[in-house]
Amino acid sequence: MFQSIQFAILSLFVATTFAVETVVINGSDFVNSVTGNRLQILGVAYQPGGSSGYDPASGVDPLSDGSVCLRDAALMQRLGVNAIRVYNVDPDLNHDMCASIFNAVGIYMLIDVNSPLAGQSIDRSAPWDSYDSSYLNRTFAVVEAFKSYPNTLLFFAGNEVVNDLPTGGTVPPYMRAVTRDLKHYIAKHSTRSIPVGYSAADVRDVLLDTWNYLQCTTTGDDTDPSRVDLFALNSYSWCGDSTYQTSTYDVLTADFSNTSVPVFFSEYGCNQPSPRVFTEVPVLYGPLMTPVLSGGLVYEFTQETSNYGLVNVNSNGSAELLVDYDTLQKQFNTLNVTMLQGEKAANTTVVAPTCASSLIVNQGFANNFTIPAVPSGAQDLIDNGISPAPVGKLVTVTSTKVTQQVQQSNGQVMTGLAITPLADDESNNPSGASPSSSSTTTSSAPAATTSKKGGAGNVKSNWSVLLGVVSLSVLYTSFI
Ligand SMILES: *[C@@H]1O[C@H](CO)[C@@H](O)[C@H](O)[C@H]1NC(C)=O
Ligand SMILES: *[C@@H]1O[C@H](CO)[C@@H](O)[C@H](O)[C@H]1NC(C)=O
Ligand SMILES: *[C@@H]1O[C@H](CO)[C@@H](O)[C@H](O)[C@H]1NC(C)=O
Ligand SMILES: *[C@@H]1O[C@H](CO)[C@@H](O)[C@H](O)[C@H]1NC(C)=O
Ligand SMILES: *[C@@H]1O[C@H](CO)[C@@H](O)[C@H](O)[C@H]1NC(C)=O
Ligand SMILES: *[C@@H]1O[C@H](CO)[C@@H](O)[C@H](O)[C@H]1NC(C)=O
Ligand SMILES: *[C@@H]1O[C@H](CO)[C@@H](O)[C@H](O)[C@H]1NC(C)=O
Ligand SMILES: *[C@@H]1O[C@H](CO)[C@@H](O)[C@H](O)[C@H]1NC(C)=O
Numbered sequence: 001m002f003q004s005i006q007f008a009i010l011s012l013f014v015a016t017t018f019a020v021e022t023v024v025i026n027g028s029d030f031v032n033s034v035t036g037n038r039l040q041i042l043g044v045a046y047q048p049g050g051s052s053g054y055d056p057a058s059g060v061d062p063l064s065d066g067s068v069c070l071r072d073a074a075l076m077q078r079l080g081v082n083a084i085r086v087y088n089v090d091p092d093l094n095h096d097m098c099a100s101i102f103n104a105v106g107i108y109m110l111i112d113v114n115s116p117l118a119g120q121s122i123d124r125s126a127p128w129d130s131y132d133s134s135y136l137n138r139t140f141a142v143v144e145a146f147k148s149y150p151n152t153l154l155f156f157a158g159n160e161v162v163n164d165l166p167t168g169g170t171v172p173p174y175m176r177a178v179t180r181d182l183k184h185y186i187a188k189h190s191t192r193s194i195p196v197g198y199s200a201a202d203v204r205d206v207l208l209d210t211w212n213y214l215q216c217t218t219t220g221d222d223t224d225p226s227r228v229d230l231f232a233l234n235s236y237s238w239c240g241d242s243t244y245q246t247s248t249y250d251v252l253t254a255d256f257s258n259t260s261v262p263v264f265f266s267e268y269g270c271n272q273p274s275p276r277v278f279t280e281v282p283v284l285y286g287p288l289m290t291p292v293l294s295g296g297l298v299y300e301f302t303q304e305t306s307n308y309g310l311v312n313v314n315s316n317g318s319a320e321l322l323v324d325y326d327t328l329q330k331q332f333n334t335l336n337v338t339m340l341q342g343e344k345a346a347n348t349t350v351v352a353p354t355c356a357s358s359l360i361v362n363q364g365f366a367n368n369f370t371i372p373a374v375p376s377g378a379q380d381l382i383d384n385g386i387s388p389a390p391v392g393k394l395v396t397v398t399s400t401k402v403t404q405q406v407q408q409s410n411g412q413v414m415t416g417l418a419i420t421p422l423a424d425d426e427s428n429n430p431s432g433a434s435p436s437s438s439s440t441t442t443s444s445a446p447a448a449t450t451s452k453k454g455g456a457g458n459v460k461s462n463w464s465v466l467l468g469v470v471s472l473s474v475l476y477t478s479f480i
Contacts, residue, residue, distance in 0.1 A: 319405075
């Protein structure tokens with residue numbers, strides 16, 4: 001009896017989207033808000049079309065076409081990633097299907113609120129000219145569009161805006177101001193707190209001053225709204241078969257060892273020499289670095305002119321895995337997922353340093369912590385919300401099978417490529433799948449033979465499946 005009721009419940013919900021647990025920050029760790037387990041970011045940058053490919057007039061952005069997202073989510077699930085970073089989104093497009101697909105396979109989204117278009121980011125050469133209410137309206141629109149997806153992990157308020165000493169002298173107060181405005185907007189208009197942070201260029205002259213300028217507190221505690229919730233850097237110092245020392249990863253790890261906020265690589269994966277060997281992966285996710293860093297995102301999923309891709313995508317939708325995909329997958333498969341994702345957050349919380357000019361080392365870098373006031377008109381947006389506000393919500397993912405043709409790096413066509421929806425409380429992990437097998441290990445039904453490493457295809461206990469249904473209905477109600 002129990003079994004048949006259970007079966008009925010399961011079949012009722014089998015096509016429905018389960019949800020990842022939201023992620024919160026505890027000290028310098030990302031943690032699962034329900035289990036309290038630490039989350040290490042195993043990610044890829046996702047910008048099909050390249051950094052210059054964003055064009056609102058085209059009516060598409062990287063998260064607007066469900067069929068493309070399904071193809072890429074299936075390939076990413078197989079690869080073993082649990083997060084994507086998306087740089088340029090159009091807040092007025094519908095992202096429900098893509099967000100729901102990535103959610104279903106346990107992949108979180110790190111969303112930049114800016115775009116390269118005029119008026120849609122802080123201009124590093126004249127930040128005072130670009131920090132206005134129209135610009136903030138755009139950043140708030142991105143928050144509105146993504147705040148309701150449980151797999152939205154964080155927002156980046158800026159990317160590589162400070163990239164040398166001159167910009168270090170002028171831009172940092174504006175980065176704190178944008179951070180403050182976003183955090184106030186989220187506090188007022190989102191039912192959950194979503195972290196806001198900054199993604200830095202790895203320019204060693206200004207890296208640590210930027211980190212300190214943005215992580216410090218002017219209020220004596222962690223609640224200063226202009227303080228970032230996390231700090232990330234785009235790191236390309238490990239090239240080829242390097243080492244912890246040669247790459248200076250050891251220096252970075254030491255430098256950030258007493259960080260008060262999570263630090264991770266918002267991009268990594270130097271592409272010289274090519275093909276890549278990705279030997280930084282076991283080091284980044286090994287015992288030397290995981291106590292300090294929270295993982296990273298490989299640059300980048302699709303092949304673009306800059307030649308960092310893992311997958312070549314054709315305009316007709318077909319795709320070919322590149323040899324770098326296989327190599328990265330092999331490296332991910334060596335990781336101890338239990339160690340990475342199964343442990344409680346570290347029991348050390350570093351109190352944020354107090355903002356003071358003595359915190360800043362380089363002459364010429366901003367050391368005045370008085371930040372710009374909210375621009376004219378923007379306080380009204382923060383108080384009352386933007387209008388019209390885009391609305392995002394999870395939707396049912398009905399089709400799991402990839403329709404486009406995908407070839408492996410050896411030229412063989414992949415058969416049965418599909419996403420495998422995970423249970424409610426799971427994020428994706430390396431599955432142990434072999435890159436060279438001719439048919440894929442992903443299928444639309446949870447595989448009976450699952451890797452000991454967990455993740456994709458894991459069968460949950462009956463209890464957790466039922467609990468999943470309960471929290472799903474809570475979620476469902478809250479989204480109506
Ligand atoms: C604010 O953003 C919304 C959503 O993108 C847009 O429709 C509206 O026109 C914007 N308002 C202003 C004043 O820019
Ligand atoms: C799609 O485009 C690729 C590259 O141009 C080509 O090799 C392939 O045959 C095309 N596939 C289909 C189904 O048209
Ligand atoms: C993986 O990590 C867990 C937890 O730290 C540990 O108990 C286990 O022995 C590790 N497994 C391997 C194969 O190293
Ligand atoms: C955290 O550290 C304190 C002091 O060292 C210790 O008393 C406490 O048991 C630790 N808590 C956890 C959860 O490890
Ligand atoms: C943060 O981590 C500490 C130490 O492990 C733990 O005692 C505390 O409950 C955690 N808080 C949350 C919100 O997870
Ligand atoms: C971190 O360590 C540096 C020196 O290694 C020190 O100057 C700084 O105050 C420390 N920061 C915190 C937040 O403890
Ligand atoms: C810091 O900047 C503010 C605003 O620009 C200015 O009023 C103040 O005098 C500056 N403080 C110092 C010590 O330069
Ligand atoms: C669910 O429960 C049934 C009956 O107790 C049991 O036979 C089955 O193995 C369980 N399934 C899982 C996935 O634990």
